[in-house]
Structures are given as structure tokens and as C-alpha cells.
Amino acid sequence: MKLRLWVSALLLITIVAISGCRKNAEAPKADPLLSAYDTELDWTDAQKIIPLSYQQSQGKRIFYQQCVWCHADATPAGPSNRSNLTPVPPLLNDGATLNAESDEFMQNIITLGGSALGKSAMMPPYGKMLSSEEIRSAIAFTRVVAQPPYQPPGRPASQYSAK
Amino acid sequence: MSAEDMGQLTYRTRLVFAVSSLAFLAVLAISPFKDFRREWKQYKRSYLRFAQTRPDTKKLLADYRPDIDQIWLPGMNIVDRCTTCHQGITQASLSDNAVPQPFRAHPPIPHNVRDWGCTVCHRGQGPATEVAEAHESTLAWEQPILPTRFIQASCGTCHQSDLPQTPQLTRGRELLAELNCQGCHRLPGIECPAMLGPDLTNIGTKVSREWIYKWLREPRTVVDKDGNVAVNGYETEEEPRMPKFRLIETELRALSGYLSVQKARAVAPYKIDARVVTAWSKNPELISQGELRFRQMFCSTCHSLAVTRAGETKLIGGNIGPELTKVGSKVNPDWLVTWLRDPQGYLPHTKMPRYGWSDEDLYKVTQYITTKLTDSDLLSGIPQLGQPTEQEVQLGHRLFLEKGCASCHAIEGLSPQKDFGPDLSALGGKNASELEFGAAKIPHNLVSYIQAKLQDPASVNPAARMPQYNWNQADLDAITTALLSMKGAPPTSALQNLVVPRKEVAFRPTGAFAEVYERYKCYTCHKFNGYGGALAPELTYEGSRAQRQWLVDFLKNPQTLRPTLILRMPQFNMSDRDAATLADYMTMVMQHPAANPAAVDARQFTPAMAALGKQLYEVKFQCQSCHTIGGTGGYVGPNLNNAGGWLTPAWIGAWLRNPHGLIPDTIEPRRNFTEDEVRALTAYLMTLRQSIKPQKTANSAGPHAAAQGAGQ
Numbered sequence: 001m002k003l004r005l006w007v008s009a010l011l012l013i014t015i016v017a018i019s020g021c022r023k024n025a026e027a028p029k030a031d032p033l034l035s036a037y038d039t040e041l042d043w044t045d046a047q048k049i050i051p052l053s054y055q056q057s058q059g060k061r062i063f064y065q066q067c068v069w070c071h072a073d074a075t076p077a078g079p080s081n082r083s084n085l086t087p088v089p090p091l092l093n094d095g096a097t098l099n100a101e102s103d104e105f106m107q108n109i110i111t112l113g114g115s116a117l118g119k120s121a122m123m124p125p126y127g128k129m130l131s132s133e134e135i136r137s138a139i140a141f142t143r144v145v146a147q148p149p150y151q152p153p154g155r156p157a158s159q160y161s162a163k
Numbered sequence: 164m165s166a167e168d169m170g171q172l173t174y175r176t177r178l179v180f181a182v183s184s185l186a187f188l189a190v191l192a193i194s195p196f197k198d199f200r201r202e203w204k205q206y207k208r209s210y211l212r213f214a215q216t217r218p219d220t221k222k223l224l225a226d227y228r229p230d231i232d233q234i235w236l237p238g239m240n241i242v243d244r245c246t247t248c249h250q251g252i253t254q255a256s257l258s259d260n261a262v263p264q265p266f267r268a269h270p271p272i273p274h275n276v277r278d279w280g281c282t283v284c285h286r287g288q289g290p291a292t293e294v295a296e297a298h299e300s301t302l303a304w305e306q307p308i309l310p311t312r313f314i315q316a317s318c319g320t321c322h323q324s325d326l327p328q329t330p331q332l333t334r335g336r337e338l339l340a341e342l343n344c345q346g347c348h349r350l351p352g353i354e355c356p357a358m359l360g361p362d363l364t365n366i367g368t369k370v371s372r373e374w375i376y377k378w379l380r381e382p383r384t385v386v387d388k389d390g391n392v393a394v395n396g397y398e399t400e401e402e403p404r405m406p407k408f409r410l411i412e413t414e415l416r417a418l419s420g421y422l423s424v425q426k427a428r429a430v431a432p433y434k435i436d437a438r439v440v441t442a443w444s445k446n447p448e449l450i451s452q453g454e455l456r457f458r459q460m461f462c463s464t465c466h467s468l469a470v471t472r473a474g475e476t477k478l479i480g481g482n483i484g485p486e487l488t489k490v491g492s493k494v495n496p497d498w499l500v501t502w503l504r505d506p507q508g509y510l511p512h513t514k515m516p517r518y519g520w521s522d523e524d525l526y527k528v529t530q531y532i533t534t535k536l537t538d539s540d541l542l543s544g545i546p547q548l549g550q551p552t553e554q555e556v557q558l559g560h561r562l563f564l565e566k567g568c569a570s571c572h573a574i575e576g577l578s579p580q581k582d583f584g585p586d587l588s589a590l591g592g593k594n595a596s597e598l599e600f601g602a603a604k605i606p607h608n609l610v611s612y613i614q615a616k617l618q619d620p621a622s623v624n625p626a627a628r629m630p631q632y633n634w635n636q637a638d639l640d641a642i643t644t645a646l647l648s649m650k651g652a653p654p655t656s657a658l659q660n661l662v663v664p665r666k667e668v669a670f671r672p673t674g675a676f677a678e679v680y681e682r683y684k685c686y687t688c689h690k691f692n693g694y695g696g697a698l699a700p701e702l703t704y705e706g707s708r709a710q711r712q713w714l715v716d717f718l719k720n721p722q723t724l725r726p727t728l729i730l731r732m733p734q735f736n737m738s739d740r741d742a743a744t745l746a747d748y749m750t751m752v753m754q755h756p757a758a759n760p761a762a763v764d765a766r767q768f769t770p771a772m773a774a775l776g777k778q779l780y781e782v783k784f785q786c787q788s789c790h791t792i793g794g795t796g797g798y799v800g801p802n803l804n805n806a807g808g809w810l811t812p813a814w815i816g817a818w819l820r821n822p823h824g825l826i827p828d829t830i831e832p833r834r835n836f837t838e839d840e841v842r843a844l845t846a847y848l849m850t851l852r853q854s855i856k857p858q859k860t861a862n863s864a865g866p867h868a869a870a871q872g873a874g875q
Contacts (some may be wrong), residue, residue, distance in 0.1 A: 053273075
């Protein structure tokens with residue numbers, strides 16, 4: 001009689017313990033390249049692949065469509081137009097020049113063109129062709145390929161973790 | 164136990180009761196504790212604490228509820244509880260990368276998450292409330308989340324027409340079309356050309372049995388460790404369209420035997436004028452003159468040749484036609500002459516235009532091809548096959564159908580098996596349990612399956628008939644994306660309404676223009692109303708853009724307008740009549756409504772306006788950053804040296820007002836010109852004239868790196 005009580009109590013506890021202790025499955029470890037929307041080879045180091053976020057990948061598309069002709073040394077259609085221009089436009093990854101410019105300045109010069117901001121009139125305005133979202137994504141792409149790497153100003157990175 | 168002891172509480176019974184009550188209490192407490200510890204509740208609380216650390220706490224917690232949050236869209240069959248944990252998904256202030264997941268905001272996309280849900284694009288299990296079950300496949304729920312690398316597949320499920328934002332998907336669809344996947348598979352929305360592989364009805368008149376044997380054994384010769392493909396030993400970025408079939412010796416002999424007897428129409432050899440032959444055959448310049456002519460005619464716009472520079476050999480030239488480095492050792496010389504004179508007589512659907520040859524040019528070029536573009540070792544290592552036996556021919560005939568050759572290559576009188584390969588129109592929606600993994604050691608999910616099958620069809624099914632392709636990683640991913648996008652017909656009518664169908668494009672001219680257009684195969688490189696190739700500028704509105712006289716001059720002697728362009732329009736040796744037919748049709752029919760010639764009177768342009776225009780061009784807008792006038796300026800746009808002799812004033816005006824209204828994908832940005840500025844710039848451009856000089860010898864040009872136009 002007692003024995004049976006004990007046994008059933010023990011059984012119950014074990015069942016509960018087992019079901020309670022089931023290991024919580026961990027979230028899958030994401031491969032940074034598999035979870036990237038697109039990738040870009042580092043301009044200075046062909047071995048390094050930079051994973052791009054959604055916004056940066058949209059920026060890459062716009063860069064290779066519109067900007068590459070003057071802001072890169074090689075283009076999909078052969079020689080670059082960069083050498084024809086005075087002043088010579090900065091390369092997209094020229095962090096030494098571009099990291100100092102704020103996102104607002106970059107947004108303005110792309111939207112309004114060089115002459116509106118006292119720079120070369122050879123930089124045409126894209127405000128009537130690209131949406132402000134597209135221009136923002138082109139800037140995001142500039143930031144991710146910059147050498148030396150771009151450090152965003154302002155609030156330090158949050159140390160808060162979700163768990 | 165005695166009777167009086169019954170019912171008495173001994174110490175031991177009390178103990179038993181006490182312990183079991185405690186145990187029960189503990190058991191009962193487990194349930195609420197487990198409930199409290201549930202994954203999604205932890206994320207809920209975590210988000211509360213996280214929101215406290217942000218400056219805009221109030222806004223972040225405006226919609227906060229401690230329960231499960233779900234997006235329910237009955238019409239689309241969507242129950243997505245993802246926002247239970249991904250609570251900041253619509254909070255713009257949580258968009259930067261420093262925000263920990265799962266609270267980060269979704270990057271801005273054209274669709275609102277509240278209207279579309281999450282699983283419609285990302286897949287995974289919407290109703291699940293545990294991280295693992297939502298994201299990964301379990302036995303009960305089989306759709307894992309789609310790796311973001313292939314996310315463009317989800318756009319393609321509804322958007323069957325190409326979007327500018329999804330280059331990977333577009334590339335994948337192009338590959339499916341280019342590699343003739345439709346020969347064997349049903350692939351909805353992929354363009355199917357009139358001719359998949361070359362028609363082989365007369366192949367026996369063109370090449371030898373040995374060459375067929377070699378081609379079947381190894382259409383591409385080498386693949387290096389980076390997966391770069393070499394055709395006939397030369398490195399190229401392009402995969403040959405003919406894939407490698409796994410054929411054994413008897414099959415190679417049988418198929419080559421069967422094909423070598425396909426001689427439905429004998430070649431009628433064309434006799435080149437004897438005077439030309441006697442005049443040139445002893446001339447030491449013959450071969451170099453032939454090569455010069457080959458270059459001047461810009462054969463390299465469509466065909467590549469191996470070129471060695473600085474010790475590195477590469478294929479250089481276009482990929483519309485086959486690579487020609489060793490073609491002289493491949494084809495029968497009589498066939499070559501007949502082919503060059505009338506390609507469409509041999510292959511009705513070929514992309515090769517019919518040139519107007521003089522006997523002299525024909526002799527020089529064919530001599531160059533058969534003498535210089537050769538390799539005596541091409542067929543070394545191939546056994547002497549001789550005439551095929553009757554059994555070989557019969558076996559070859561059977562294999563031609565069984566191996567699926569007939570799905571891409573027509574032979575007169577032979578009807579291919581219908582639906583040779585599996586229907587892939589719903590492949591992208593398949594669950595893992597519907598796929599055959601065989602002995603392949605790969606994760607059991609759809610993405611791994613597609614990639615394994617594409618890389619090595621035999622790895623998942625040793626009996627697969629699918630041939631072997633070689634992919635680089637980018638192309639493999641692109642084609643995987645395109646296949647994942649094909650989820651079949653939507654199950655409900657509400658979803659069917661969401662599909663943006665692909666636009667049917669066809670340009671069907673009639674009359675004399677159609678005849679010339681077909682003969683020169685204009686659509687191989689140019690687009691007309693969305694139909695045709697993308698190598699050269701779109702000509703849909705060419706009649707509005709160019710002046711008639713310029714068109715005639717250009718067609719007779721094509722000159723490039725873009726200094727950096729290497730792939731140029733071939734010299735067709737067009738007759739006056741053909742050029743006039745094309746120019747007349749374009750001027751009359753191919754007009755854009757926004758460029759109205761009646762609205763602009765060129766007589767109103769005064770020298771003062773032109774002077775102002777020059778000032779605007781050079782100083783205010785600095786157009787020379789992209790366009791060349793004289794010897795200076797940029798390479799991005801066309802040169803404007805002859806703008807006045809080339810463009811119509813109506814087109815220039817409409818273009819300056821809004822270039823994208825005329826050519827939507829041009830890279831010229833739309834500017835904010837005033838009407839006065841538009842008039843002044845037009846007046847200036849119309850003053851620029853330069854006569855088209857006779858073409859310079861292209862000796863120095865040679866085939867250079869493949870290059871496409873820098874937009875329009």
C-alpha cells in the first residue's frame with residue numbers, strides 16, 4: 001500500500017522532472033554569409049568578403065548602376081571615367097575623405113549635386129531620379145566598404161543583449 | 164496490522180502524506196513556472212527591460228501587450244506570430260545594427276509587415292511560438308526559414324516580371340533561359356527561344372564524326388580549382404551552353420555515328436569567282452588581309468577568340484555565337500563558305516545575320532579561318548572512328564531520344580519526348596519530405612537539395628538523366644533563387660490576384676522592313692518594344708531620336724558613339740536599299756509620343772541661344788564630365804561631336820526634360836532644367852556637326868575585353 005504510494009509519487013516526480021528539463025533548443029547559428037543579402041569583395045583585399053545588409057545590398061545595386069562610372073577605377077564596361085575629371089572624384093572606399101563627411105552632407109550632395117554644396121558641378125544631382133531611401137542605401141554601402149573603416153558618430157553601441 | 168491499529172495515524176503515514184503533498188505541490192508549481200519561463204514570454208519581458216534603456220521608451224511600449232501577438236490575414240492564409248518576439252519590427256528608431264535581435268526594426272521595403280505578414284517572404288512556421296520551431300523545420304512543420312541569401316526568391320513568387328531591386332533573381336531567370344533548361348523542364352515565366360540547341364538535321368555536312376565524339380565527351384575541357392570554366396583550354400567566364408552528359412564509350416560511338424550520318428541536304432558548294440582566287444591565292448598578304456576583314460566586320464561582337472596577353476590566355480569577344488579559336492579544324496570548308504553566305508539556309512532560327520559578302524571578302528575571311536583558326540591537335544586522342552555500322556546508328560538514334568538530346572536539338576522527322584524532365588513549376592514550395600535525397604550527406608532541406616542537384620545531379624539520384632553543369636557560387640545562388648521563387652499556382656484566388664504577371668513581349672514588324680530585320684537579325688542585340696537582346700541600345704523610339712539621313716549613313720557604315728565600347732555593330736555591307744528601308748520604317752513608325760517633332764522648330768534657334776547653351780554645357784552643368792565634344796570629356800555618355808547631325812531637336816528637348824520618360828533605365832539623371840535652359844542646350848547641341856569619316860582600319864582595335872554599353 002505505502003510502497004505503491006511511494007512508487008507513484010516517485011514516478012510522477014520523475015515524469016515531471018524529465019519533461020521540465022527538456023533542453024531548450026538553441027537558435028540556429030547563422031553563417032554570416034548565408035544570412036547576408038549580398039556580398040561585396042573588399043576593394044583592397046580580394047580575399048575578404050564583406051556581407052551586406054538589405055539596405056547595403058540595395059546601395060550596392062545603385063552604386064554599380066549609377067556611381068561606378070566615376071567613383072571606381074574599373075567599371076563593368078571597361079575603363080573608368082574617373083581619370084577624365086578634374087577635380088578627380090573620390091573612390092567610393094576612400095574612407096580618409098568620405099568618413100569625415102556626415103550622412104546628411106552625403107545625402108545632400110547626392111540629392112542636389114556638387115554645385116549646390118560648393119563642390120564640383122561635375123557631380124550631377126540625383127534627387128529627381130533616386131528616392132531618398134535609395135540615396136540613403138547608397139550611403140550605407142559607401143560606409144561598409146570604406147577603408148579605413150567608418151565609425152558612426154554618436155551613441156556608443158548598446159551592450160544590451162536580448163536574453 | 165491489527166484491527167485497532169487501522170485508522171490510526173502513525174508517524175510513517177504522516178511522513179508519507181507530508182512528502183507526497185509537497186511533491187504534489189511541487190508538481191503543480193512546475194506548470195506555472197514553465198509557463199512563466201516560456202521562450203516568448205522571456206522575450207516579452209526582455210523587450211520591456213530593453214525599451215527602458217532607450218530614450219523613446221513610451222513610443223516603443225505604446226502597443227505593448229504581454230500576450231502573443233499575431234498577424235492574421237485570412238485571405239492569404241497567414242497566421243504569423245513572429246511579432247511576439249520581433250517586437251520592434253516597425254519601430255524606425257530600432258533600425259541600427261546596435262539593436263540586439265530579435266528587436267531590430269525591419270529594413271524599409273515596399274511592403275508593410277502588418278499587411279503582408281512575415282512568412283510570405285521569409286517562410287518558416289508562422290504559428291510557432293518557439294524559436295527553433297518557428298525558424299527551422301521540424302518533422303511536423305516542414306518549411307524552414309529561407310536563408311536571406313535567397314530572399315529575392317520570395318519577391319519572384321508574386322512579381323513574375325523582373326524588378327530592378329532583385330538582380331540575383333533576374334540573373335537566375337536569365338540563366339534558366341540561357342542554359343535552355345526549358346528543353347527538359349517545365350518552367351513557367353521563363354522565355355523559350357525558337358531554337359534551344361542547334362538543329363542537327365544536317366550536322367553530318369558540317370563536322371566530322373570524330374569532332375562530334377570529342378564534343379560529346381567533353382564540351383568544356385578544363386575546370387580549375389576556382390570553378391572557372393575553360394572552353395577548348397581557354398579560360399572564360401561563360402559556361403558553354405552544351406552541358407556534359409555522362410556517356411560511356413559505346414554511347415559516344417553510337418551517338419557520334421548516328422549524328423555523322425545526318426545529311427538531309429547536301430552542301431551545294433559555292434564557287435568563289437576564279438579571278439578572285441587567282442588574284443589572291445598566291446598573295447602573301449592573303450591571311451593577314453582576311454584577319455583584318457574579320458576584325459573590321461566586328462565578328463568579335465558575337466564570337467570570342469583566345470588571345471594571349473602577358474602570358475595569360477583568355478577568351479575575348481562576345482558570347483552570342485560560339486567561340487571560334489579552333490573552328491578551322493572543326494568545320495568542313497565547303498560548309499563554311501555556304502554558311503557565311505546564308506546562315507539561315509542551314510539553320511532557320513540562327514542568330515547569325517546574313518552579310519552582304521563580296522567574293523573577295525568571302526575568300527579572304529574563309530582562308531583566314533581555315534588556315535589560322537586551327538589546331539592540329541584538336542582531335543588528337545580521339546580514336547579513328549570511320550563509317551558507323553548500322554547497329555551504331557540505330558543505337559545512336561535510340562540514345563538521342565533517351566538521353567534527352569532531342570529535347571534541345573531538333574532533327575527533322577524526330578519528335579522529342581514530351582515533359583522529359585520533371586515539372587519544376589512548383590519546386591520552390593516543396594517540403595523536405597517530398598524530395599529524394601538518396602545517399603547524399605547534405606542537410607535535408609530544399610535549398611541544400613537544389614544546390615546539390617545542380618552541382619552534381621547524380622549525388623542525390625544516381626540514375627539522374629540530368630547533365631553536369633559547372634557553376635560559380637554566384638550563378639549557383641542565382642539559379643537557386645530563381646527555382647525557389649517558383650511555387651506553382653497560388654492556392655487561393657485572393658493570392659492569385661497578388662501575382663504580377665510577366666509582360667508578354669513580341670515585336671512583329673511586317674513588310675519590307677521585316678524581311679531586312681530578319682536577315683540582319685537586328686533583335687539579337689537591340690531591343691524593340693521590350694523584345695530582343697540587351698547588348699546594344701534599345702531602338703524602340705529610334706525614329707524619334709535619330710535623323711533619317713544619319714540612320715542611313717550609320718547603317719551603311721556603323722561607327723561607335725561611345726569611345727570605350729569594344730563590342731561594336733558589325734559591318735553588314737548593307738545595300739543602299741536595305742539601309743533606306745530600315746531608316747524609313749524607323750522614322751515613320753518608331754516614334755515616342757513625348758518627342759513631338761511638330762512642337763520644335765529648329766529655325767527658332769539663334770546663335771545667341773547656342774552661345775548660352777555652350778555656356779550652360781561647359782560651366783553651369785559641366786556636361787563634359789560624361790560626354791565628349793571635340794577631344795575632351797567623359798566616357799559615360801555618347802560623344803556629342805555630331806549631335807546636330809545625329810539627334811532630332813524634339814528628342815533632345817524631351818530627353819533634357821526627362822530622360823527616363825524616353826528610356827526608363829538610362830543612367831543619365833533627370834535634371835531640373837528650366838524651359839529656357841532646355842532651348843539653349845538644344846540650340847547648342849544642334850550646332851555640333853561632324854561628318855562621318857570612312858571607317859579607319861581596325862588593325863589596332865582588335866578584340867578587346869568584352870564590354871557592354873554604359874547604359875543609354
